[in-house]
Amino acid sequence: MTPDLSKFDLVIAGVGGQGAVKxxxxxxxxxxxxxxxxxxxxxxxxxxxGGSVVNYVRLGCELGSLIPxxxxxxxxxxxxxxxxxxxxxxxxxxxxxxxxxxxxxxxxTSGQCTYPDPQEIVTRIEKDYRVVAFDAVALAREAGxxxxxxxxxxxxxxxxxxxxxxxxxxxxxxxxxPKTIDTNLEAFRLGRETTRQ
Amino acid sequence: MSGREYxxxxxxxxxxxxxxxxxxxSGYPGTPSSEIVDTLASMKERDFYIEWSVNExxxxxxxxxxxxxxxxxxxxxxxxxxxxxxxxxxxxxxMGVKGGMxxxxxxxxxxxxxxxxxxxxxxxxxxxxxxxEPSTPQQxxxxxxxxxxxxxxxxxxxxxxxxxRISHGKSDIELAPVRQKTGKIKFEKNPDRWVMVPxxxxxxxxxxxxxxxxxxxxxxxxxxxxxxxxxxxxVGIIASGTAAVYxxxxxxxxxxxxxxxxxxxxxxxxxxxxxxxAKTEQVIVIEELEPVIEDQCKVIARDVEFETEIFGKxxxxxxxxxxxxxxxxxxxxxKAFGIDSCECKPAKQDMExxxxxxxxxxxxxxRGTFHVMKKVFGEDAVFPSDIGCYTLGIQHGTVDTTLxxxxxxxxxxxxxxxxxxxxxxxxxxxxxxxxxxxxxxxNAIYNKSDITVLIxxxxxxxxxxxxxxxxxxxxATREPTVEVAFDRLxxxxxxxxxxxxxxxxxxxxxxxxxxxKAYEGxxxxxxxxxxxxxxxxxxxxxxxxxVDTDLCKGCRKCLKFGCPAIEFDENSKNALINSMCSGCxxxxxxxxxxxxxxxxx
Numbered sequence: 051m052t053p054d055l056s057k058f059d060l061v062i063a064g065v066g067g068q069g070a071v072k073x074x075x076x077x078x079x080x081x082x083x084x085x086x087x088x089x090x091x092x093x094x095x096x097x098x099x100g101g102s103v104v105n106y107v108r109l110g111c112e113l114g115s116l117i118p119x120x121x122x123x124x125x126x127x128x129x130x131x132x133x134x135x136x137x138x139x140x141x142x143x144x145x146x147x148x149x150x151x152x153x154x155x156x157x158x159t160s161g162q163c164t165y166p167d168p169q170e171i172v173t174r175i176e177k178d179y180r181v182v183a184f185d186a187v188a189l190a191r192e193a194g195x196x197x198x199x200x201x202x203x204x205x206x207x208x209x210x211x212x213x214x215x216x217x218x219x220x221x222x223x224x225x226x227x228p229k230t231i232d233t234n235l236e237a238f239r240l241g242r243e244t245t246r247q
Numbered sequence: 248m249s250g251r252e253y254x255x256x257x258x259x260x261x262x263x264x265x266x267x268x269x270x271x272x273s274g275y276p277g278t279p280s281s282e283i284v285d286t287l288a289s290m291k292e293r294d295f296y297i298e299w300s301v302n303e304x305x306x307x308x309x310x311x312x313x314x315x316x317x318x319x320x321x322x323x324x325x326x327x328x329x330x331x332x333x334x335x336x337x338x339x340x341x342m343g344v345k346g347g348m349x350x351x352x353x354x355x356x357x358x359x360x361x362x363x364x365x366x367x368x369x370x371x372x373x374x375x376x377x378x379x380e381p382s383t384p385q386q387x388x389x390x391x392x393x394x395x396x397x398x399x400x401x402x403x404x405x406x407x408x409x410x411x412r413i414s415h416g417k418s419d420i421e422l423a424p425v426r427q428k429t430g431k432i433k434f435e436k437n438p439d440r441w442v443m444v445p446x447x448x449x450x451x452x453x454x455x456x457x458x459x460x461x462x463x464x465x466x467x468x469x470x471x472x473x474x475x476x477x478x479x480x481x482v483g484i485i486a487s488g489t490a491a492v493y494x495x496x497x498x499x500x501x502x503x504x505x506x507x508x509x510x511x512x513x514x515x516x517x518x519x520x521x522x523x524x525a526k527t528e529q530v531i532v533i534e535e536l537e538p539v540i541e542d543q544c545k546v547i548a549r550d551v552e553f554e555t556e557i558f559g560k561x562x563x564x565x566x567x568x569x570x571x572x573x574x575x576x577x578x579x580x581x582k583a584f585g586i587d588s589c590e591c592k593p594a595k596q597d598m599e600x601x602x603x604x605x606x607x608x609x610x611x612x613x614r615g616t617f618h619v620m621k622k623v624f625g626e627d628a629v630f631p632s633d634i635g636c637y638t639l640g641i642q643h644g645t646v647d648t649t650l651x652x653x654x655x656x657x658x659x660x661x662x663x664x665x666x667x668x669x670x671x672x673x674x675x676x677x678x679x680x681x682x683x684x685x686x687x688x689x690n691a692i693y694n695k696s697d698i699t700v701l702i703x704x705x706x707x708x709x710x711x712x713x714x715x716x717x718x719x720x721x722x723a724t725r726e727p728t729v730e731v732a733f734d735r736l737x738x739x740x741x742x743x744x745x746x747x748x749x750x751x752x753x754x755x756x757x758x759x760x761x762x763x764k765a766y767e768g769x770x771x772x773x774x775x776x777x778x779x780x781x782x783x784x785x786x787x788x789x790x791x792x793x794v795d796t797d798l799c800k801g802c803r804k805c806l807k808f809g810c811p812a813i814e815f816d817e818n819s820k821n822a823l824i825n826s827m828c829s830g831c832x833x834x835x836x837x838x839x840x841x842x843x844x845x846x847x848x
Contacts, residue, residue, distance in 0.1 A: 078417055079253045082419045088419050090417035100606045118496070119572075134596070157604070166598055
């Protein structure tokens with residue numbers, strides 16, 4: 051965590067199809083409209099088909115898009131096992147906002163691997179990091195659409211980002227399908243409530 | 248339009264192509280290059296021609312032809328695509344061009360989505376075609392208009408090497424205005440230039456060699472290479488591409504001052520290298536993949552008898568494989584200059600995590616085809632396969648080989664020719680078949696192979712982002728065009744067993760595959776069913792399925808089918824179908840107990 055190299059380095063971990071790219075897009079666009087330099091790295095192609103996905107967003111950074119090991123200010127984890135998989139990217143005492151509702155990989159459903167207890171993941175991560183864990187699936191459902199899970203999570207991490215809430219809200223308005231604006235804004239609000247400081 | 252926008256690297260490259268005023272764009276999809284043509288093809292209005300070609304060789308020749316007629320052209324591909332296009336590339340270097348021609352090649356260090364991690368800069372050295380290598384998405388955009396100018400000045404194509412982290416990185420991008428079109432299009436007959444018979448090639452080869460020093464001199468001062476000499480420091484860094492940016496961050500984090508030469512253009516800036524070597528005692532060369540710069544720096548150092556120590560890959564301080572990051576650079580720099588670095592040691596993580604490989608989507612027709620294929624041919628049969636979404640069938644035991652685009656059929660022939668007695672059934676996707684599978688099929692038929700060729704026609708080039716191909720009846724810009732018919736094409740090549748099946752109808756597919764297996768000679772089966780993602784985008788919806796828990800015996804047979812929509816509930820010991828179900832109904836036929844039923848409306 052070197053503030054002169056980057057204002058905020060964020061790791062976004064999840065599963066292909068959960069909308070991780072959309073979240074990093076909204077954050078990136080919002081930061082650019084706040085006159086910040088942004089660098090981001092995304093997973094495309096092969097890894098998108100339900101595979102493990104990790105994206106990096108560096109706000110106020112003019113260097114490369116990859117965040118050095120154990121130095122991210124925060125992590126947004128859309129899935130518990132994926133939080134654990136990439137937790138080493140985050141600096142000690144960094145903020146970890148995670149959805150604790152699992153998505154079982156095919157390796158688990160077909161019996162080749164076992165899925166660890168999500169509560170155990172939270173407990174492990176809490177040893178070294180500040181953790182906010184909650185059931186984002188339930189909140190997305192409450193907002194009116196399961197697919198808004200990514201925006202619920204964006205709302206939750208937004209309290210820690212160096213970007214004004216209004217700017218993010220404006221970007222969501224402009225970047226989601228017009229018919230889903232209200233649902234997405236509600237999702238954002240519900241997410242933000244979990245971390246309102 | 249100008250200003251500052253947040254863009255994907257490939258979108259920035261597309262913008263650079265527009266700013267540089269292009270006339271013709273061609274390409275073949277391949278991660279991480281595809282979004283360049285995707286972006287340009289989806290523009291509402293454009294004053295240039297654009298196409299998805301059937302393969303990279305064809306794409307390269309289309310761009311070369313346009314350039315011979317005086318047009319500015321761009322061809323895009325992934326690194327391995329350049330192997331396919333290597334034939335025109337090597338002679339195009341002799342022949343040269345008229346309108347500026349830029350060959351955009353996206354490398355994939357670490358093989359994020361590729362079968363190898365070859366370094367395109369080697370092709371630049373091999374072909375003697377200059378190469379530009381950006382270190383940020385911004386620079387990628389800015390380099391393209393320059394690449395056109397360089398190409399026109401020396402009448403030689405220019406290679407533009409991107410990598411995954413440029414192409415799939417995002418950044419705020421400062422836009423520049425789009426220039427006015429000025430070029431005149433006219434093909435002028437000039438056999439000495441455009442006909443590479445031996446007599447002319449013998450003249451063009453020395454010509455190619457003769458312009459190298461001028462190109463190098465021009466690139467030396469082009470601004471794409473940056474030399475910063477730190478008078479107080481006796482160490483130096485030479486770095487290229489994204490590695491140069493990582494190296495800068497590594498220096499900052501280590502708190503070291505070093506002279507720095509960033510290389511963004513090849514042939515490399517020899518004068519700058521000499522200046523750096525003269526001012527330093529130790530230098531580390533930081534570049535991803537091949538030691539292209541490192542080797543040349545060592546030659547330069549030897550020629551001028553400098554005693555500067557040059558570190559890099561040869562001594563093992565930096566890896567020759569995989570992509571770089573700040574940590575790798577910090578470690579290499581620290582070792583080279585003998586300083587302590589706090590090596591990154593991720594906190595020990597003893598929790599065993601389930602692997603999460605990419606999988607075929609719920610409702611993917613390939614899953615049904617593979618299931619029937621395995622049932623008919625038996626698990627012991629040989630299943631050569633190819634490159635596309637269906638390569639994910641590796642998890643289902645239905646992909647025994649994958650070499651390169653189009654190789655499934657020829658590899659199947661070779662296995663048969665070797666005398667393998669087990670049944671052989673190879674799989675190849677629609678776009679891959681058009682790419683290079685046609686030749687292989689013709690060869691197999693002509694040379695009397697006894698194999699089954701299963702063309703998985705999901706009506707799109709799915710893996711790379713659903714680009715149109717000649718089997719779909721639409722062009723890159725979604726204009727209607729002729730639809731190439733697989734069955735008639737295969738028949739015309741001499742195939743006598745050609746059948747089309749719907750893989751959602753597993754019983755009918757099984758019947759056809761049984762007959763194909765029994766057929767002596769090359770049997771071709773076309774499994775035709777639109778990709779489930781394209782179908783959903785077109786608004787096709789099916790009723791999802793659920794498990795009737797009274798009928799389910801918990802035998803887990805459906806789970807082995809490997810659909811992400813099927814889970815097992817450990818509490819009730821029943822299978823369950825989750826919200827990802829797309830309603831393909833394939834699992835209904837798998838269940839022995841008729842426990843999978845449509846969700847009641």
